[in-house]
Amino acid sequence: MAKIKKNSHKVLYRKYSSNIKYIMMVLTVLIITYFLPKQPRFRYEFEKGKVWLNKDLVSPFSFAILKTLPQVIIDKKDALENVLPIYRYNNDLFNGVQEAYLNEFDVKWQTNSFPEKEKQTYKTASYNLLKSIYARGIIALNPKHQGNGKNYDISLLNNNVTKPVSTQDLFTVQSALDYFKSNFKAPNVKIKEVIENLVEDHLQPNLIFDEKLTTIVQNSTVNSLSTTHGMVQKGELIIARNNVIDEDTYQKLQSFKATYEAQTKTIGDSRLVYLGQILLVGFALTLQMVFLFMFRKDIFADNRQLSLLLLVITTMLLALTWAIKLNLPSLYYIPFCIVPIIIRILFDTRLALYLHLLVILIAGFFVPNSFEFVFYQTTAGMVAIYSIRNLIKREQLLLSALFILTAYFICFVGIGLLREGSFQEIEWMNFVPFIVSVLLSLLAYPLIYAFERVFGITSDVALIELTNTNNKLLRELAFKAPGTFQHSLQVANLAEAAIFKIGGNSLLVRAGALYHDIGKIENPQYFIENQNTGISPHDKLPYEQSAQIIIKHVHKGIEITRKHQLPESVIDFIRTHHGNTRVDYFYQSFLKNSPEKFVDENIFRYPGPIPFSKETGVLMLADSVEAASRSLKNPDAQSINDLVERIIDYKLEQNQLDNCDLTLKDLETIKLIFKTMLMSIYHVRIDYLQNV
Numbered sequence: 053m054a055k056i057k058k059n060s061h062k063v064l065y066r067k068y069s070s071n072i073k074y075i076m077m078v079l080t081v082l083i084i085t086y087f088l089p090k091q092p093r094f095r096y097e098f099e100k101g102k103v104w105l106n107k108d109l110v111s112p113f114s115f116a117i118l119k120t121l122p123q124v125i126i127d128k129k130d131a132l133e134n135v136l137p138i139y140r141y142n143n144d145l146f147n148g149v150q151e152a153y154l155n156e157f158d159v160k161w162q163t164n165s166f167p168e169k170e171k172q173t174y175k176t177a178s179y180n181l182l183k184s185i186y187a188r189g190i191i192a193l194n195p196k197h198q199g200n201g202k203n204y205d206i207s208l209l210n211n212n213v214t215k216p217v218s219t220q221d222l223f224t225v226q227s228a229l230d231y232f233k234s235n236f237k238a239p240n241v242k243i244k245e246v247i248e249n250l251v252e253d254h255l256q257p258n259l260i261f262d263e264k265l266t267t268i269v270q271n272s273t274v275n276s277l278s279t280t281h282g283m284v285q286k287g288e289l290i291i292a293r294n295n296v297i298d299e300d301t302y303q304k305l306q307s308f309k310a311t312y313e314a315q316t317k318t319i320g321d322s323r324l325v326y327l328g329q330i331l332l333v334g335f336a337l338t339l340q341m342v343f344l345f346m347f348r349k350d351i352f353a354d355n356r357q358l359s360l361l362l363l364v365i366t367t368m369l370l371a372l373t374w375a376i377k378l379n380l381p382s383l384y385y386i387p388f389c390i391v392p393i394i395i396r397i398l399f400d401t402r403l404a405l406y407l408h409l410l411v412i413l414i415a416g417f418f419v420p421n422s423f424e425f426v427f428y429q430t431t432a433g434m435v436a437i438y439s440i441r442n443l444i445k446r447e448q449l450l451l452s453a454l455f456i457l458t459a460y461f462i463c464f465v466g467i468g469l470l471r472e473g474s475f476q477e478i479e480w481m482n483f484v485p486f487i488v489s490v491l492l493s494l495l496a497y498p499l500i501y502a503f504e505r506v507f508g509i510t511s512d513v514a515l516i517e518l519t520n521t522n523n524k525l526l527r528e529l530a531f532k533a534p535g536t537f538q539h540s541l542q543v544a545n546l547a548e549a550a551i552f553k554i555g556g557n558s559l560l561v562r563a564g565a566l567y568h569d570i571g572k573i574e575n576p577q578y579f580i581e582n583q584n585t586g587i588s589p590h591d592k593l594p595y596e597q598s599a600q601i602i603i604k605h606v607h608k609g610i611e612i613t614r615k616h617q618l619p620e621s622v623i624d625f626i627r628t629h630h631g632n633t634r635v636d637y638f639y640q641s642f643l644k645n646s647p648e649k650f651v652d653e654n655i656f657r658y659p660g661p662i663p664f665s666k667e668t669g670v671l672m673l674a675d676s677v678e679a680a681s682r683s684l685k686n687p688d689a690q691s692i693n694d695l696v697e698r699i700i701d702y703k704l705e706q707n708q709l710d711n712c713d714l715t716l717k718d719l720e721t722i723k724l725i726f727k728t729m730l731m732s733i734y735h736v737r738i739d740y741l742q743n744v
């Protein structure tokens with residue numbers, strides 16, 4: 053049985069990596085279109101107060117005219133006001149009151165030694181009066197139902213039959229007591245007082261508010277309300293071309309759109325709708341792939357970075373689908389501006405704008421007032437991109453959020469005035485979703501960190517952290533190899549100044565320069581900048597071994613930085629800063645002292661590769677120039693000038709700059725910057741009189 057090789061999956065990945073990107077694109081299209089709404093899209097866009105620029109619109113079917121939302125709210129309010137609170141008799145209450153009253157009456161009568169022959173007369177009279185009070189009903193007035201007046205109307209339920217009653221026709225506990233006192237006659241004042249007190253103790257409301265039944269009646273009433281008023285018959289003209297869309301016409305158009313979309317859910321062929329979505333989304337993503345192939349080949353070739361872009365697109369469009377299905381009050385709650393922020397920080401301005409436009413254009417097919425939506429999001433996205441040129445401070449993200457909110461506000465007011473023609477008519481509460489959207493866009497900051505870790509992308513924020521000389525690895529370099537550390541700082545200054553002038557990523561160059569010699573931590577004493585005693589350990593070693601120790605710092609640097617999880621974009625500077633040049637000192641020494649021996653030049657040659665970008669090319673030149681400048685015994689303008697010219701010409705002769713994008717003009721600029729900075733470092737005075 054054949055065995056599967058340990059790294060066979062990596063071999064397969066490299067072999068079919070070009071096909072994987074297309075598989076990812078197809079999967080992205082299928083995922084996005086699978087979740088998008090599947091009903092045909094209404095073909096007309098319209099706004100209240102605008103001119104109808106389409107052809108005369110004649111209704112192809114009959115439909116009811118929907119009431120406006122304010123009208124529906126008013127109707128509901130009126131309906132609820134007409135639903136009376138329902139109270140029901142508590143029949144069991146009087147049975148308990150009756151028994152307790154009669155028993156206590158006998159006790160009170162006997163305790164007060166009233167005449168026994170009068171007992172039944174008073175007992176019967178007071179009981180009948182108490183019974184009539186309960187029969188009429190005692191209510192506890194509810195402040196929630198009173199409104200501005202004391203009394204209110206209720207619906208009184210008795211034996212499953214309701215009748216409207218005013219609370220003024222019913223008793224409260226106090227009015228029931230007053231009624232008893234005024235109608236109960238007793239010549240004996242003492243007897244009258246005792247019986248009145250006894251009655252007062254047994255008065256309590258027997259009309260109970262039935263909140264559950266009242267709520268049921270209210271809901272039933274609201275649900276039975278009609279949400280339409282009037283009809284538009286089939287063949288009837290809805291609006292003629294060049295007519296202004298007034299309030300009534302706008303409501304007819306809204307009703308026509310709602311009816312059309314409801315019908316197409318059952319009548320339209322969802323498979324053809326799905327096909328249309330696949331064509332549109334697929335075409336848009338194909339344009340993205342063409343853009344990357346033509347202008348960002350590095351991203352096109354890197355499946356991890358490409359998968360990040362497809363993930364961002366998919367996530368935002370799925371969020372839109374989720375919002376549509378949940379019927380959110382406004383789709384502007386979705387933080388679309390998070391897309392240009394993330395892409396701008398992780399990649400560049402052009403790609404951020406392109407990707408944002410792609411997402412917005414696709415989303416425009418599924419949102420109401422699509423032109424307005426596209427205008428809002430496009431302008432806000434552009435402001436987001438412009439406001440974050442480089443994220444090097446945390447407050448920049450907050451300032452960007454403020455700028456985005458300002459852009460939204462300007463568009464909101466402008467569109468409001470264009471539509472309403474009055475500040476008073478603008479519905480300012482509709483701006484709340486934009487505020488929420490901007491606040492959600494602040495999630496970009498933690499997402500950027502997550503994307504960096506997962507997809508291996510290095511942002512400016514990460515580079516700033518790496519260039520902090522107080523981090524663990526650079527502190528170790530400064531302690532173990534102080535000469536190398538000082539050399540790295542000088543190289544960083546030279547390379548950063550040069551790349552800033554000719555155009556490039558100065559932060560990346562600085563990070564690469566600080567770590568390019570990190571491998572010298574292992575054997576710092578073998579490198580001349582760390583030798584303070586004047587005795588070199590190379591004196592006791594063969595030239596081949598010395599060369600290998602020097603070359604080894606490249607391999608060791610890659611090993612150390614990968615162990616500390618530094619990004620590959622920084623490790624590239626370690627791999628390329630010597631290209632595939634020779635360690636000429638030991639090579640020439642070997643030839644001079646052992647002319648009879650066969651020499652394998654590869655023993656004295658760095659493994660490469662040669663620099664492949666402006667940044668790595670500039671670092672190679674800065675490293676060589678700075679190292680060579682330390683050998684100048686009496687540095688002056690002429691010697692520095694000759695040194696820089698000689699070093700850079702040598703790199704050209706050795707074909708070390710063939711793969712980087714440095715032009716001859718760039719090289720002249722680099723030379724001038726190196727000369728100027730080296731003269732400043734070595735305090736060389738310019739002879740102005742000689743120049744004159």
